[in-house]
Amino acid sequence: MTDIAVTLADKRGTLPPEDKLGFGKIFTDHMFVMDYATGKGWHNARIVPYGQIEISPAAMVLHYGQAIFEGMKAFRTADNRIVVYRPLDHLNRFNHSADILSIPQMDVNVLHDGLKQLIEIDKEWVPKSLGTSLYIRPFVISTDPFVGVKVADQYTVFIILSPVGAYYASGFKPxxxxxxxxxxxxxxxxxxxxxxxxxxxxxxxxxxxxxxxxxxxxxxxxxxxxxxxxxxxxxxxxxxxxxxxxxxxxxxxxxxxxxxxxxxxxxxxxxxxxxxxxxxxxxxxxxxxxxxxxxxxxxxxxxxxxxxxxxxxxxxxxxxxxxxIGETSQKLFDYITDIQQGRVADKFGWTGEMAKL
Amino acid sequence: MTDIAVTLADKRGTLPPEDKLGFGKIFTDHMFVMDYATGKGWHNARIVPYGQIEISPAAMVLHYGQAIFEGMKAFRTADNRIVVYRPLDHLNRFNHSADILSIPQMDVNVLHDGLKQLIEIDKEWVPKSLGTSLYIRPFVISTDPFVGVKVADQYTVFIILSPVGAYYASGFKPxxxxxxxxxxxxxxxxxxxxxxxxxxxxxxxxxxxxxxxxxxxxxxxxxxxxxxxxxxxxxxxxxxxxxxxxxxxxxxxxxxxxxxxxxxxxxxxxxxxxxxxxxxxxxxxxxxxxxxxxxxxxxxxxxxxxxxxxxxxxxxxxxxxxxxIGETSQKLFDYITDIQQGRVADKFGWTGEMAKL
The missing domain is CATH 3.20.10.10 (D-amino Acid Aminotransferase, subunit A, domain 2)
Structure with missing residues (x-):
């Protein structure tokens, strides 16, 4: 496992009622953070309490948009494991996006370890009702305080977590x-x-x-x-x-x-x-x-x-x-969500176990 | 004039040697800030000490890029006035960019007043050597802490100032x-x-x-x-x-x-x-x-x-x-920079006086 410094939050929050989660508005107690500087590479991988971040008003991301993100989900299975759906595929795509945006490549194993430790720490935040999940948002921003167009020399990668309600709260419909x-x-x-x-x-x-x-x-x-x-x-x-x-x-x-x-x-x-x-x-x-x-x-x-x-x-x-709803749409939805939530065998090897409850 | 709350910095910085300015790395003592919230409109126009800003790691600008900026310049004229080149044209274009990005329109007069007061406060930062200027960077970011694609409900507009060296430090050349x-x-x-x-x-x-x-x-x-x-x-x-x-x-x-x-x-x-x-x-x-x-x-x-x-x-x-260097390129460069720096009469009415020294 990667060496990741962990600073735990003094106070823990609690998961709201699962039918009130909505999407993308509630965040867990911690986040993963790692910095990059030219000449030093990616360094200082850490897990810290979730909260406001400080950046320069001249931070390049705010002006020139050199940034990338990913979106994936963790689920709580019936047998109380927490699995993430296709985490390495998402993290590899994250690096592909990095390449297109001239952002330095990250070590996928470090990100994967960071995510695993983060989920272990915040595992009480993974909701369990049908259709709910823990949305995972890795993202990189360029942070040099510099007002001029160029490829940046400083970046920070974050992973933040948001428990989300069922996407089809009012039913699966066209x-x-x-x-x-x-x-x-x-x-x-x-x-x-x-x-x-x-x-x-x-x-x-x-x-x-x-x-x-x-x-x-x-x-x-x-x-x-x-x-x-x-x-x-x-x-x-x-x-x-x-x-x-x-x-x-x-x-x-x-x-x-x-x-x-x-x-x-x-x-x-x-x-x-x-x-x-x-x-x-x-x-x-x-x-x-x-x-x-x-x-x-x-x-x-x-x-x-x-x-x-x-x-x-x-x-x-x-x-x-x-x-x-078409027959194939319904079958695909049922089967993929069944794999994600561990209700059927994962014959494709798509789910990665991150924690046990 | 617009009612703008001013909080002055405890300590003032000083302009570095003008041949060491470079571009976009040094910022003045203060910045203009104004917030927007749906239902409330643009509000709380203020000038505050320049410094780090706090945003949510989920701030929409970092994920969905809903943001705009402008770039203009202030000059110190031979007769010790400080003028900005075509400020209203820049601020009107700022609003045109806002429209394209679904960002709420701003009152150009408020921005202009804010800029004027900001420059008055930080006027010692406007360099005077030939070719130098004070680069002005207005920008808007979307700040809702929300991980989902939509038009934001919260924005902040900033104006930051950066004294910049001569663009052609090693001579005007092709x-x-x-x-x-x-x-x-x-x-x-x-x-x-x-x-x-x-x-x-x-x-x-x-x-x-x-x-x-x-x-x-x-x-x-x-x-x-x-x-x-x-x-x-x-x-x-x-x-x-x-x-x-x-x-x-x-x-x-x-x-x-x-x-x-x-x-x-x-x-x-x-x-x-x-x-x-x-x-x-x-x-x-x-x-x-x-x-x-x-x-x-x-x-x-x-x-x-x-x-x-x-x-x-x-x-x-x-x-x-x-x-x-072509004849027309040279003539245009000389004439436009002469207007900007007040060495010839501004027959087009392009320069707006912001302060006197």
Whole structure:
């Protein structure tokens, strides 16, 4: 295990009622922190009480956005173990994002050890009700107090933890998505494949407009022709057409989703036909007209699977599967959440045990 | 004047020797701060001692990049006035960036008053040597402690001040620029027109590669065809071809530079032919082959004018004007810096007096 200095909080908080958790508003008692300086490398790995941080108003992250993050989840299993879903896949993707943003590579083992110790210390914060979890947010910020555009020389990585309620608090149900025609999230040669603040900043205006129009999120098309499907606001996207599961191929501007990988692996394992390829919004609408579009669903860490009941593109609305949850969406949601929460055997080896209660 | 609470620093710092200032590393004694909360609007405008700020590790800016900034300069004139160059143009652009990033509009008069009072308090920090200035950095960050993608409900705007040395400390001379073929900064429908961290985050990798290859900055081409010229890393770009001054037209993905506007206005005032239009890199290379490309230069707040002596595109290097400063580049640099520092009459009304010494 990595040598990590631990400073425990004087006072411990308590987990609120699990039906009041919501998402991303409550944090646990501790956080993992590690610093980087050019010439010194990553150093001073530590666990400290969760709380306000001090930075310079000139800290580069506030001005030039050199930053990355990850999002993953820990679950409390029926047999009282705490497992994290695909932690190494997430941490390796974290390093891939680091590379795209010119942030120095981190030792995945140090991060993994830090996360494990942090969860051990804060394990009472992992909720147990169906659908709840402990959301894990690793992130790196550039901290040099310097007002000029350059690759930074100082960084800090944090891991903070937030107990979160069931994503589908009011039931697992289809959402309405607007196909975005005006705004663009990312482009080939840009940052689209990285989990970095810039991509989310670029999504705010479109999401705000879509929400006012009654849609949950937007579906992004490619920046060049506004023709090919990329991803949804915070999810990858899948189409079931003629019993085939189709998702846009990774092209440099789409996030390489971990749940996306899980969906592909599970569907293949079930013997379904699975394609990662370029797919246009026209093809989807055509399939719908011909009665061949059976299901549409998103995949992501927060929602796991999110069935899409309605799409709207250039004012043309289509209803998918009578706005009901599709068979495959439901099966995938059940099976992946069963693996995450230890209700079925984890034949893929996706869950990593972090603590026992 | 706006009611701004002032808390003075117990101890005042002193301006370092003016030839040791560098850029963006030294900050003055005070900063302007104002908060926003949904339902309450912008409030609590204040001037406080410059120093570390406390934010939540979950502060939205660190995760989703909802932030904007500006960059402008104050100068000490020969007759001991302190003037800021085009402050209202900068503050209006600040609000335009806010709109693109879904950040609530600010009262430009409040910001202007805050800046004026701040400069009055810290006026001893404005350097006086030729080419030096006080760099002014207004910026807004989103501060809600919330780990989820949405438009924030809490923001803080800051104005910090940094005395900066002469940009051309080792003399005004042409730079070598690489025409970027792989990476992309911004795209139509994206954030390119906003002064927001995301655009700078997107520029880091390309700039890093270019620097290793011996270039100062990169020249960005359009994201769609990689054909039309957009802008340089931290500058807009101009070409003098057949005695005509040409700069790419604003198209939504180019920053609407304040110095760009000054160059256009001055060149027109001098009776030069000036065009804002789409211009391809091929056209520039063709003009060079035909001996019609007379000058290339960048414009920006930091450098004012930066002559370009060499361009490299797909391995084809061209030398511009024998790698010497062009006549127009020199004239523009001299005239605009003369206006800024009060050595010639400000017939355009660009300088705003902020304090007297």
């Amino acid at each position: 959402v309405a998505i607007k196909v975005e025609e005006h705004f663009v999230r990312a482009v080939k040669g840009g940052l689209g494949e990285a989990k970095t603040p810039a991509n989310y900043a670029a999504s705010l205006k479109a999401a705000e407009v879509a929400k006012k129009e009654g849609y949950t999120q937007v579906l992004w098309l490619d920046a060049l022709e506004q023709k090919y499907i990329e991803e949804v606001g915070t999810m990858n996207i899948f189409f079931k057409i003629d019993n085939e599961i189709i998702t846009p191929a990774l092209n440099g501007s789409i996030l390489n989703g971990i749940t996306r990988r899980s969906v592909l692996a599970v569907a293949k394992d079930w013997g379904m036909k699975v394609s990662e390829r370029r797919i246009s919004i026209e093809e989807v609408y055509e399939a719908h007209e011909q009665g061949r579009l059976q299901e549409v669903f998103g995949s992501g860490t927060a929602a796991v699977i999110s069935p899409v009941g309605e799409l709207s593109w250039k004012g043309r609305k289509i209803t998918i599967n009578n706005n009901e | 730079v070598a620029i690489k025409v970027e073929e792989h990476f992309v900064r911004a795209v139509k429908g994206g954030l390119g027109e906003a002064k927001t961290p995301a655009n700078y985050a997107a520029s880091l990798k390309a700039a890093e590669v270019a620097k290793k290859e011996g270039y100062t900055q990169v020249l960005w081409l359009d994201a769609l065809e990689q054909k039309y010229i957009e802008e340089v890393g931290t500058m807009n770009i101009f070409f003098k071809i057949d005695n005509e001054i040409i700069t790419p037209a604003l198209n939504g993905s180019i920053l609407n530079g304040i110095t760009r506007r000054s160059v256009l206005a001055v060149a027109k005032d001098w009776g030069m032919k000036v065009s804002e239009r789409r211009i391809s890199i091929e056209e520039v290379y063709e003009a060079h082959e035909q001996g019609r490309l007379q000058e290339v230069f960048g414009s920006g707040t930091a450098a004012v004018i930066s002559p370009v002596g060499e361009l490299s595109w797909k391995g084809r290097k061209i030398t511009i004007n024998n790698n010497e």
